[in-house]
Amino acid sequence: MQAGGRGFLGIIAVRWSMNGLACPACEGVYIVKNGHAHIGKQRDLCRACRHRFTLNHTRTPISPETVILVDRLLSERLSHCGICRVVGFSWSWFCRHLQTLIKDCATYH
Incomplete structure (x- = not known):
C-alpha cells in the first residue's frame, strides 16, 4: 500500500x-x-x-495575387471546377472564398 x-x-x-x-x-x-x-x-x-x-496539419498560405487571379477568373465566367484545376486549389478553399465574396457583396448593397 x-x-x-x-x-x-x-x-x-x-x-x-x-x-x-x-x-x-x-x-x-x-x-x-x-x-x-x-x-x-x-x-x-x-x-x-x-x-x-x-496531426501537424499545415495549410499553405495563399498569396493575395493568386486570390486576385481567382477573382478575375470568376469574372470571366469560367466553371468553378475549371478555376480550381487551373489555380491548383482545393474545392473546399474555393467554396470558402466564394462565401466570403458573397458576404462582402451583401455588406456593400
Missing part, C-alpha cells in the same frame, strides 16, 4: 495512450489509424467521439 491508502490503483487514473496521441476534440486516448489524407499524411480516428483528424 502507498501512503494515503490508495494502493496501486491510484496510478492507473493517469491518462495514458499507447501511441502517445490524444484527440484534439475530446482529449480521448483511444486513437486508431484511419487511412491517409490526399497529401499522404496519416489520418487518425478517436474511438471515443469518432472525431477524425490529422
